[in-house]
Each structure stands twice: as C-alpha cells, then as structure tokens.
Amino acid sequence: MEESVVGVTFPVPKWFLDRILDGGKTVFVKPSTLRVKPSMKVVFYASREGQAWLGEAEVESVEFFNSIEEITRKYEKELFLTPKELREYERERQKWHSRGRRPRSWMVLRLKNIRKYPKPVKPPRFVTVSGRYIKEKEYREILRKSGL
Numbered sequence: 001m002e003e004s005v006v007g008v009t010f011p012v013p014k015w016f017l018d019r020i021l022d023g024g025k026t027v028f029v030k031p032s033t034l035r036v037k038p039s040m041k042v043v044f045y046a047s048r049e050g051q052a053w054l055g056e057a058e059v060e061s062v063e064f065f066n067s068i069e070e071i072t073r074k075y076e077k078e079l080f081l082t083p084k085e086l087r088e089y090e091r092e093r094q095k096w097h098s099r100g101r102r103p104r105s106w107m108v109l110r111l112k113n114i115r116k117y118p119k120p121v122k123p124p125r126f127v128t129v130s131g132r133y134i135k136e137k138e139y140r141e142i143l144r145k146s147g148l
Contacts, residue, residue, distance in 0.1 A: 007041030
C-alpha cells in the first residue's frame, strides 16, 4: 500500500517565516509548483539561516491569482509579505522565467492551526525552491524529532 501525502514543505527565509510562526500572519503566497489542497499540512523550512523545519500550519483554503495586485488588495493585512516585498518577489521571478513558457499563477494559502515546533528539525535532504510533498511516515518523524 502506498503512503499518502499529508502535506508540503517550502523553503522560506527565516525572517519571513517568523511573521507566520510568531507574528500572526495567516496568508502564504508563492508561485504554484505543487498541488495543495485544504486540510493538507504546510511544514515550513527556514532557508538560509537555520536550515531546519521550524513549524507548520494547516491549509484552510487555496486560491490562484495571476496578479500580485489582486492578492495585495484582498489579503494585504494578512499576507506574510508586504506589498513592496511581493512586488520584489515578482520582479525576481520574472528574471528567472523560462522563455516560451507561460508564467505560473500565484498560489495563495490561507492558513490555520499555525504552530511553532519546540525544537528545529533538520531535513534528511535538501528542500528545493519549488518545495516538495511530505508523506505520512516523514511527517510523523518530523513531529517526533520536534518534540511534539
């Protein structure tokens, strides 16, 4: 029997991640790379400084947008990025965009049940910018190592 996917993990610079885990921000946005559904877990990996899983949230809802201005209008106060940071993210994304390919839409995740782990957990392998899926066994191991 194949193990089911329970969540996803995405790398986020720690100073942005702190806004979700400690600062009360409940809307996460990134270019759409994985299929995320309500009730899945998002396990946040601190990229750059820390390089560990620091916490998680449950996906309450998923929306897709083609314009960052639409996202900002709808979610400005709840977004983990400021409008200025989101526009900068868009500029960076355009620099790396492959020619001839249509740009990915923006995935907006409304989060609930956000919790910071008691202890950081080092992943067994690198978490790429696009993120990756987390299966049941790995998720249980993350929780065990985090002290939950």
